[in-house]
Amino acid sequence: MKAAHGRLISEEGLRHDGRRPDEHRPVKMEVGVLSNADGSAMVEFGRTKVLAAVYGPREPPQRFMLLPDRAILRVRYHMAPFSTSDRKSPAPSRREVELSKVIREALEPVVISELYPRTAIDVFVEVLQADGGTRTAGVTAASLALADAGIPMRALVAGVAVGKVDGVLVLDVDEVEDSAGEADLPVAGAPDLGLITLLQLNGVLSEEEFEQALDMAWRAIEDLVRQEKEVLRRKYQGVSRA
Amino acid sequence: MGQTSSGGSSRTLVLPGDPVGEDVEARAPYIYVDDRGVKRAAVPGFVDDRGGKKVFVPLESIYIPKPGDIVIGMVHSVGVTNWFVDINSPYMAVLNLQDFLGRPFNPATDEPGRYLSAGDDIKAKVLAFDRTRNPLLTVQGEGLGKIVEGKIVEIAPARIPRVIGRKGSMLEVLSSETGCEIFAAVNGRVHVKCPNPEVEAIVILAIKTIEREAFTSGLTARIRKLIEEEKVVRGVGK
Numbered sequence: 001m002k003a004a005h006g007r008l009i010s011e012e013g014l015r016h017d018g019r020r021p022d023e024h025r026p027v028k029m030e031v032g033v034l035s036n037a038d039g040s041a042m043v044e045f046g047r048t049k050v051l052a053a054v055y056g057p058r059e060p061p062q063r064f065m066l067l068p069d070r071a072i073l074r075v076r077y078h079m080a081p082f083s084t085s086d087r088k089s090p091a092p093s094r095r096e097v098e099l100s101k102v103i104r105e106a107l108e109p110v111v112i113s114e115l116y117p118r119t120a121i122d123v124f125v126e127v128l129q130a131d132g133g134t135r136t137a138g139v140t141a142a143s144l145a146l147a148d149a150g151i152p153m154r155a156l157v158a159g160v161a162v163g164k165v166d167g168v169l170v171l172d173v174d175e176v177e178d179s180a181g182e183a184d185l186p187v188a189g190a191p192d193l194g195l196i197t198l199l200q201l202n203g204v205l206s207e208e209e210f211e212q213a214l215d216m217a218w219r220a221i222e223d224l225v226r227q228e229k230e231v232l233r234r235k236y237q238g239v240s241r242a
Numbered sequence: 243m244g245q246t247s248s249g250g251s252s253r254t255l256v257l258p259g260d261p262v263g264e265d266v267e268a269r270a271p272y273i274y275v276d277d278r279g280v281k282r283a284a285v286p287g288f289v290d291d292r293g294g295k296k297v298f299v300p301l302e303s304i305y306i307p308k309p310g311d312i313v314i315g316m317v318h319s320v321g322v323t324n325w326f327v328d329i330n331s332p333y334m335a336v337l338n339l340q341d342f343l344g345r346p347f348n349p350a351t352d353e354p355g356r357y358l359s360a361g362d363d364i365k366a367k368v369l370a371f372d373r374t375r376n377p378l379l380t381v382q383g384e385g386l387g388k389i390v391e392g393k394i395v396e397i398a399p400a401r402i403p404r405v406i407g408r409k410g411s412m413l414e415v416l417s418s419e420t421g422c423e424i425f426a427a428v429n430g431r432v433h434v435k436c437p438n439p440e441v442e443a444i445v446i447l448a449i450k451t452i453e454r455e456a457f458t459s460g461l462t463a464r465i466r467k468l469i470e471e472e473k474v475v476r477g478v479g480k
Contacts, residue, residue, distance in 0.1 A: 056332065057304060071332075112271065115270065115271045118333070118373070118374075147285070147302075150285050150300070151285075151304070152274070155258055192259030192260070192282070235286075236288075
């Protein structure tokens with residue numbers, strides 16, 4: 001489906017996969033997919049497929065990790081060796097260590113960790129299939145899994161990336177657009193609180209473009225959180241009928 | 243937000259971040275007040291309007307020990323003069339040998355491993371807990387101590403009120419229909435002691451069904467029917 005001659009935006013203004021610039025890839029969300037975990041979720045952004053599992057609060061394996069006033073949030077972002085077309089070494093790469101930190105920091109403002117001092121909350125984000133936007137899909141899946149685990153949260157978070165390809169701002173960049181694009185702006189936030197919890201920028205955007213990109217991302221995040229709530233509501237179907 | 247009403251009460255499903263309304267009592271960890279003073283849900287739950295009084299009922303919860311709670315614990319490891327007990331909580335509980343024996347002990351002769359080993363189940367009371375130290379258990383009390391018969395079923399702690407039912411109605415159905423002794427501990431563990439294994443299997447199936455279908459309408463009647471049907475299928479109680 002790659003566009004001919006390296007053009008990522010057609011003359012009709014459509015992207016290489018036929019989407020409009022402000023169109024998200026098809027989103028699929030599911031909760032409670034792993035019975036062993038306290039909470040779990042699967043999120044798909046087009047061909048990007050991410051699984052999240054949450055355990056805890058529980059005693060951390062090493063007691064030096066304990067914090068006297070709150071729970072520690074430990075996030076492990078990992079790409080499965082089969083998630084990319086070239087085999088990805090299963091050992092944690094520099095990028096995975098960084099993304100683990102970025103996802104943790106995107107979740108920390110919403111997790112009410114003060115309720116469980118001296119414990120650890122473990123979040124595992126496993127990328128099963130990567131086609132761009134894995135960190136934002138990871139944040140979205142982790143947020144759903146935390147809610148599924150019953151860990152108190154101030155609000156649900158979701159993430160999306162806005163890119164710039166052929167001079168056009170595009171929502172939810174995939175792998176092709178990410179690698180050939182001019183800029184990439186991953187954003188995560190909690191619309192219920194009006195809070196941005198993750199903001200990164202690769203490449204260059206003008207001030208005007210940045211504001212426009214942030215606006216596009218925010219509207220998409222609002223929609224993603226709506227979908228998260230819909231999925232959770234389906235899980236508790238029947239509650240309101242009691 | 244799904245909202246329906248029946249029989250003078252209405253329920254509204256709320257999810258983390260949703261405002262719950264000012265007239266709902268704020269109680270940690272299920273409800274918090276944000277920077278602008280708005281009360282919001284922190285876990286999935288529903289706001290139950292019971293004739294003007296609004297109550298938040300959590301659908302997911304994590305068991306945090308409270309002094310006085312009766313819990314079912316599993317011995318995790320044996321210390322020199324105590325046991326570390328898993329009580330299905332983020333915090334490992336401690337049971338001291340002196341408390342278990344009910345008398346001062348001689349470290350040379352009284353070894354904890356002689357009385358309880360890893361994997362043993364106990365019914366105990368939470369004596370003290372303040373989150374700065376691990377919870378302390380006691381087995382001094384009627385019906386407390388090592389569990390020597392029956393089975394332990396583990397379910398989500400948020401579903402325990404449903405296993406008990408309003409004024410104990412569900413427990414009453416479970417025990418009267420099967421003849422089993424059932425104790426539902428607040429930490430999400432249910433101890434069942436039944437006259438025979440077939441009935442035990444039926445009770446466990448019923449408890450798992452309650453966990454799965456908790457908070458749906460007409461559950462007590464359906465559980466009664468399930469037990470009756472299973473008794474016919476398994477050929478018990480004739």
